[in-house]
Amino acid sequence: MASLRALRLSALTRVNSPVSRLVARTYSTKWLGRRLRCEHVLDSRHSAYQAAESLIGLKERLAELIPEKQEEVKWVKKELGAKVLGEVTVDQAYGGMRGIKGMIWEGSVLDADEGIQFHGYTIPDCQKKLPAADGGEEPLPEGLFWLLVTGEIPTKEQVKLVSTEWAARSALPSFVEELIDRCPNTLHPMSQFALAVTALQHESTFAKAYAAGTNKSKYWDSTYEDSMDLIAKLPNIAGRIYRNVFKDGKVPTIDMDKDYSYNLSKLLGYSDNKDFVELIRLYLTIHSDHEGGNVSAHTGIVSLEAATFYVCDSDSLFPTIPQTHLVGSALSDPYLSFAAGLNGLAGPLHGLANQEVLRWIIHMKDELGSTEVSDEQIKEYIWKTLKGGQVVPGYGHAVLRKTDPRYTAQREFALKHLPTDPMFKLVSQLYNIVPGVLNEHGKTKNPWPNVDAHSGVLLQYYGLVEQDYYTVLFGVSRSLGVLAQLIWDRALGMPLERPKSYSTAHIKKMFANK
Numbered sequence: 001m002a003s004l005r006a007l008r009l010s011a012l013t014r015v016n017s018p019v020s021r022l023v024a025r026t027y028s029t030k031w032l033g034r035r036l037r038c039e040h041v042l043d044s045r046h047s048a049y050q051a052a053e054s055l056i057g058l059k060e061r062l063a064e065l066i067p068e069k070q071e072e073v074k075w076v077k078k079e080l081g082a083k084v085l086g087e088v089t090v091d092q093a094y095g096g097m098r099g100i101k102g103m104i105w106e107g108s109v110l111d112a113d114e115g116i117q118f119h120g121y122t123i124p125d126c127q128k129k130l131p132a133a134d135g136g137e138e139p140l141p142e143g144l145f146w147l148l149v150t151g152e153i154p155t156k157e158q159v160k161l162v163s164t165e166w167a168a169r170s171a172l173p174s175f176v177e178e179l180i181d182r183c184p185n186t187l188h189p190m191s192q193f194a195l196a197v198t199a200l201q202h203e204s205t206f207a208k209a210y211a212a213g214t215n216k217s218k219y220w221d222s223t224y225e226d227s228m229d230l231i232a233k234l235p236n237i238a239g240r241i242y243r244n245v246f247k248d249g250k251v252p253t254i255d256m257d258k259d260y261s262y263n264l265s266k267l268l269g270y271s272d273n274k275d276f277v278e279l280i281r282l283y284l285t286i287h288s289d290h291e292g293g294n295v296s297a298h299t300g301i302v303s304l305e306a307a308t309f310y311v312c313d314s315d316s317l318f319p320t321i322p323q324t325h326l327v328g329s330a331l332s333d334p335y336l337s338f339a340a341g342l343n344g345l346a347g348p349l350h351g352l353a354n355q356e357v358l359r360w361i362i363h364m365k366d367e368l369g370s371t372e373v374s375d376e377q378i379k380e381y382i383w384k385t386l387k388g389g390q391v392v393p394g395y396g397h398a399v400l401r402k403t404d405p406r407y408t409a410q411r412e413f414a415l416k417h418l419p420t421d422p423m424f425k426l427v428s429q430l431y432n433i434v435p436g437v438l439n440e441h442g443k444t445k446n447p448w449p450n451v452d453a454h455s456g457v458l459l460q461y462y463g464l465v466e467q468d469y470y471t472v473l474f475g476v477s478r479s480l481g482v483l484a485q486l487i488w489d490r491a492l493g494m495p496l497e498r499p500k501s502y503s504t505a506h507i508k509k510m511f512a513n514k
């Protein structure tokens with residue numbers, strides 16, 4: 001067996017292209033010795049890798065881009081470093097730092113009216129340009145990850161390489177499987193998710209490289225390796241949690257020939273339904289990244305550029321961006337950083353809103369006795385929520401001021417695949433009513449729906465009805481955005497984040513005579 005393996009490896013290595021070297025290295029150092037499953041991969045993939053000989057793989061392309069980007073950033077800092085990005089008021093310091101421009105995030109930029117753009121590509125652009133699976137229409141999230149990392153639209157073959165590599169890296173260490181299996185079913189799936197990701201830190205290439213005294217110019221390499229491993233392992237973590245908490249605890253195996261979304265669907269138990277798999281491809285693409293200031297991104301992984309801020313009405317410098325724990329900037333490895341981000345995503349004002357939305361709608365349906373309800377009944381239900389001092393989940397946004405294009409993409413999916421579903425009709429009815437009520441209420445700056453207002457109704461249509469699980473899927477997707485950025489943070493040598501904070505007493509003192 002060993003000599004057969006060695007033969008196959010040397011055959012791969014003889015194909016002297018960057019891609020085959022990458023694949024050979026991946027198998028030889030990480031997987032081959034450990035997983036018999038890789039035997040099958042080598043058998044079935046060998047010819048594919050030879051055919052892919054002329055392809056540039058993701059890591060090779062990244063390595064080409066890093067020096068260019070480093071030069072670009074050097075130029076921007078030299079030429080534009082003294083420019084002022086904005087002012088900071090005391091209100092903003094108390095107000096969750098809304099509107100403060102204090103971070104660099106390469107993968108995406110959010111426009112209040114247009115929504116998210118990934119390296120300038122809108123969601124409809126991505127749906128048109130990113131490769132889809134054979135027979136499918138929705139973009140493959142592998143392609144979106146490529147776009148986030150490189151700023152370029154990959155070819156179908158390049159996307160296939162990423163799918164293959166993620167499948168090959170997907171196995172979990174047995175102690176992580178056992179850890180998940182030992183969680184009580186009553187522990188929220190998001191807590192199990194963060195726990196498992198933290199435990200995977202045991203495998204961190206970055207942590208080992210750092211401990212071994214690696215030169216910091218090489219940090220991006222081990223950060224890339226960890227990020228690819230971590231993303232690859234998420235379906236096995238997410239699937240295991242779902243099967244343990246809600247099903248029979250039996251976890252299907254990854255199919256080495258299939259794409260990431262198919263495999264996630266398979267591990268959940270829904271891959272027989274091709275429309276569900278398409279939904280997951282869309283879901284993982286659109287939830288991936290939302291620039292740098294959202295809670296999951298800036299908790300876990302952030303890069304702060306040295307911008308200058310002033311307090312309005314004051315000549316005293318106020319360089320304060322009092323943020324929470326910006327774990328990645330402390331050179332915590334990708335596992336620790338992403339686990340921190342997941343804990344932020346698990347909050348009901350952020351990613352947990354998707355479970356809250358479906359719960360709120362089901363509660364409304366139960367209270368009103370049917371999905372056939374009048375607009376007046378819905379209005380009353382919304383007012384009851386507001387008068388109870390609660391938020392209407394799925395509506396409002398810290399930055400967006402129009403309907404979230406991620407909502408629109410999911411609505412279009414529903415119009416195509418489940419136009420007559422009673423719950424979808426209810427979601428559509430809410431879309432026509434909630435903004436008016438929120439406007440009348442008069443507090444919310446953005447009365448329009450966000451991404452979470454739609455995702456649950458799609459998942460429940462295909463039988464994935466366990467709302468408490470939904471944010472785990474969001475977390476799997478968010479890994480793509482935040483880890484792409486973390487790789488760049490290390491490639492660009494972004495510093496430890498440490499903004500300034502003040503106490504209320506200090507602020508009063510600062511402005512006592514002004």
Ligand SMILES: CC(=O)SCCNC(=O)CCNC(=O)[C@H](O)C(C)(C)COP(=O)(O)OP(=O)(O)OC[C@H]1O[C@@H](n2cnc3c(N)ncnc32)[C@H](O)[C@@H]1OP(=O)(O)O
Binds near residue numbers: 353393443445446452
């Ligand atoms: C993937 C995502 O994270 S998308 C967001 C998911 N979260 C939700 O859907 C939860 C419901 N929405 C909200 O709570 C908010 O709109 C947030 C948290 C998303 C944004 O918060 P903010 O930027 O503070 O919103 P905004 O500036 O409009 O808030 C002003 C007031 O309106 C209230 N408000 C905002 N949205 C809503 C809402 N959907 N229902 C009721 N009240 C709301 C705020 O609670 C705030 O009240 P306060 O002055 O008593 O504190």
Ligand SMILES: O=C([O-])CC(=O)C(=O)O
Binds near residue numbers: 289290293295450451
């Ligand atoms: O941008 C935000 O603040 C919240 C959000 O929609 C996301 O993170 O996807």
